[in-house]
Amino acid sequence: MTRVYPGVTPVHALGPLDLDLARGEFFSVVGPSGCGKSTLLDVLAGLSPPTAGKISFEGRPVVGEVPDGIGVVFQEDASFPWLAVRDNIAFGLRRAGTEPAEIARRVAYAVGFMGLDDFADAFPAQLSGGMRQRVCIARTLVLQPRLILLDEPFGALDQQTRLLMGDELLRLWRETGSTILLITHALDEAALLSDRVGVMSARPGRFIDLVSTGWARDRDSRIASDPGFGAITARLWAALRPESIKAMGRTAL
Amino acid sequence: MMRLFDAVAVVAAILVIWLGLYAYAGDAAITPPLRTFAFAAELLSRASFWNHVGATMAAFAMALAISAVAGVALGLMLGMRRFAGEVAEPILSSFYTVPKVTLYPVMLLIFGLGMSAKVAFGVIHGMIPVMLFTIAAVKNIQPVLLRTARVMRLSPAQTALNVLAPAVTPEIITGLRVGFALSLLGVLIGEMFASQRGLGFLIINGIEIHDVRMMTTVTLIVVVFAVAANSLMLVLDRHAHRFA
Amino acid sequence: MTRARRIIWTRLVLIAGAVGLIELLCRLGIITPLTIIAPSQMAFELARMMASGELVRPAAYTFMEVGSAFAVSVVAGGALGALVHARPRLRRALDPLLGSWYAVPFFVFYPLLVALFGLNALPLIAIGVIFAAPAMMLSTLAGLDRVPRVMRKVARVHRLSRVQEVRLITLPSAAPHLFTGLKLAFAYSFIGIIAGEFILSGGGLGYGIAYAYESFENRKMYALMLFVLLIATGVNGALHVWDGRLARRWGRT
Numbered sequence: 193m194t195r196v197y198p199g200v201t202p203v204h205a206l207g208p209l210d211l212d213l214a215r216g217e218f219f220s221v222v223g224p225s226g227c228g229k230s231t232l233l234d235v236l237a238g239l240s241p242p243t244a245g246k247i248s249f250e251g252r253p254v255v256g257e258v259p260d261g262i263g264v265v266f267q268e269d270a271s272f273p274w275l276a277v278r279d280n281i282a283f284g285l286r287r288a289g290t291e292p293a294e295i296a297r298r299v300a301y302a303v304g305f306m307g308l309d310d311f312a313d314a315f316p317a318q319l320s321g322g323m324r325q326r327v328c329i330a331r332t333l334v335l336q337p338r339l340i341l342l343d344e345p346f347g348a349l350d351q352q353t354r355l356l357m358g359d360e361l362l363r364l365w366r367e368t369g370s371t372i373l374l375i376t377h378a379l380d381e382a383a384l385l386s387d388r389v390g391v392m393s394a395r396p397g398r399f400i401d402l403v404s405t406g407w408a409r410d411r412d413s414r415i416a417s418d419p420g421f422g423a424i425t426a427r428l429w430a431a432l433r434p435e436s437i438k439a440m441g442r443t444a445l
Numbered sequence: 446m447m448r449l450f451d452a453v454a455v456v457a458a459i460l461v462i463w464l465g466l467y468a469y470a471g472d473a474a475i476t477p478p479l480r481t482f483a484f485a486a487e488l489l490s491r492a493s494f495w496n497h498v499g500a501t502m503a504a505f506a507m508a509l510a511i512s513a514v515a516g517v518a519l520g521l522m523l524g525m526r527r528f529a530g531e532v533a534e535p536i537l538s539s540f541y542t543v544p545k546v547t548l549y550p551v552m553l554l555i556f557g558l559g560m561s562a563k564v565a566f567g568v569i570h571g572m573i574p575v576m577l578f579t580i581a582a583v584k585n586i587q588p589v590l591l592r593t594a595r596v597m598r599l600s601p602a603q604t605a606l607n608v609l610a611p612a613v614t615p616e617i618i619t620g621l622r623v624g625f626a627l628s629l630l631g632v633l634i635g636e637m638f639a640s641q642r643g644l645g646f647l648i649i650n651g652i653e654i655h656d657v658r659m660m661t662t663v664t665l666i667v668v669v670f671a672v673a674a675n676s677l678m679l680v681l682d683r684h685a686h687r688f689a
Numbered sequence: 690m691t692r693a694r695r696i697i698w699t700r701l702v703l704i705a706g707a708v709g710l711i712e713l714l715c716r717l718g719i720i721t722p723l724t725i726i727a728p729s730q731m732a733f734e735l736a737r738m739m740a741s742g743e744l745v746r747p748a749a750y751t752f753m754e755v756g757s758a759f760a761v762s763v764v765a766g767g768a769l770g771a772l773v774h775a776r777p778r779l780r781r782a783l784d785p786l787l788g789s790w791y792a793v794p795f796f797v798f799y800p801l802l803v804a805l806f807g808l809n810a811l812p813l814i815a816i817g818v819i820f821a822a823p824a825m826m827l828s829t830l831a832g833l834d835r836v837p838r839v840m841r842k843v844a845r846v847h848r849l850s851r852v853q854e855v856r857l858i859t860l861p862s863a864a865p866h867l868f869t870g871l872k873l874a875f876a877y878s879f880i881g882i883i884a885g886e887f888i889l890s891g892g893g894l895g896y897g898i899a900y901a902y903e904s905f906e907n908r909k910m911y912a913l914m915l916f917v918l919l920i921a922t923g924v925n926g927a928l929h930v931w932d933g934r935l936a937r938r939w940g941r942t
Binding site: 447448451452454455466469470471473474475528531532535536538539541542543544545546547548549550551553554555623625626627629630633634637638645648649652657660664667668671672674675676679 | 695
Binding site: 234237238239257258260262263264266267268269270272273274275283284287315316317318 | 837838839840842843845846847848849853857858861862864937938939940
């Protein structure tokens, strides 16, 4: 599909590109800044309509609204400052009219899973950025979405926290069996976590390479010691480097 | 271009409302626009009118000067001495929210009727916001700017002139803008019952002797002046904040 | 002693000192009772007036006016704020008007308002509304401005209807600023009404002060002034503390 932003000079943000996500796979998207990664997420989720082409999810077209079964974790902190952590997580379930007992069960599970036990009754303002992101992930988790879209969720965190959060994400993926699309600018993160990585060109973003990692399902960040990891990361950068330079506005470096 | 059109549209809307009010309430309450403009032109040609304008402006100028100078000076002092600033700020804030009416009689008893009372009114209305904004401006200086000044080994005078002054100026200007409007308001209110001269007096006198035309016209002149002056200060304010 | 305690103590000492100084100067006759009477006498007179019940009617009248002006200002200001927020062009056009609003002495419109509403409490309430509504409106605008854009997306991911979005996300997100608006609306209603009563002889506490002043009844005048001062500081102070508590819990943006 293609996404062009209308305006005085139309901005061709994205595409044309084709993408097929296999059910249950962990797919990452890497690309230079401004290549349209976030736009891709918006279009996939149904938040923005494509200018040309179509999106379908589970066999049905995605038109105008966000389909049931898709969860999104945004780059910015989207936790509700006026709700305690527990209520934040329960938000989606309450809106869906789930039984209180079921809500309590799922929230308790998510709180435990994301390591938020000590903070369940605190307010987001009292938590660090990383913990707030965990709250957002938990909020998405409890709805048991079949597809989870994450837009640079660990962007604001330091490297070590990122690696650990990556492990948690893998755990989540295995436990829920959902399909994951992760947008990240960190090549090592993409190489570590994914089954496949899509490399996007500079704007307008198109896929210029699709790398399969071939990792076993049961993996964590320690897979960095696997010799394949270096090769994959190198391949990603080889494809990405010229695009990044282009995005920075230079012709060569 | 659209800006101009919108501004004209707003003015037109006000005129329409004005005419509507006149149609509903009649001559006993308000004078219609055209007659008001005509009388305004006439007033502006009368020397006696300009005497009143002079009285108001003199009081206003003094009140503004005192509010600005004392407000900024005290604000700087309280802003720089952390402890004093924190002690004083809530007191000033609550002073701001208390009806200053409660002080009018005291002012009158201390200053008597006349110019000094008017200036006092202007000052108690205008000085507080100047102080509050100045204190905030000083508190909000980013520490990293001061550290940079030290790393560059600037003298205290250089630091004050080249780093501190530009950093606090935008907020102080906003404070002066608010102080300007409130000072004017204070002086006018003072004139309403503490003076026999000035624009405020003309208005309240117009109300008392049922000279609706005078009341409406002088009100219009005051409003136009206030809006014009404030708009000018808004431009200045935006210019000062252009880097924020 | 912690710093916070020291600050509060210093403040109390300062205020007590100032009051004490005035008391001393009055008792010593340096300040004549024609100008200012001793604070203790003010308090005494106020207590007497409260006991005798002569405060009830003017106080009730003023509170009725302030309450009405407050209620109307909050509703009108909030509604207008929401309306103007939705129309950026209207907002830009009204900007200079709002910026100059408080430079205009609104009491001059009193005869017009009397002609419109009659010789009762309504003209004064109208003046109170003219004073207070813009403050509420500006605060509402600020609050709506500060709803993070990501929250809108979260609303769509959770498939909330427009009404649900406003109720569950927009309003709670804007709440801190709306509360500030309430604080300001109260303060300005109070100021406008009391000043109006004083200047325009409306009845109520402000009128009582003016009448006592003109009748040279200094004791009564100062007692009423003290009463107004206490109410203003009391209510504004309580709202301020509440505001601070909310800010600490929710983390003001």
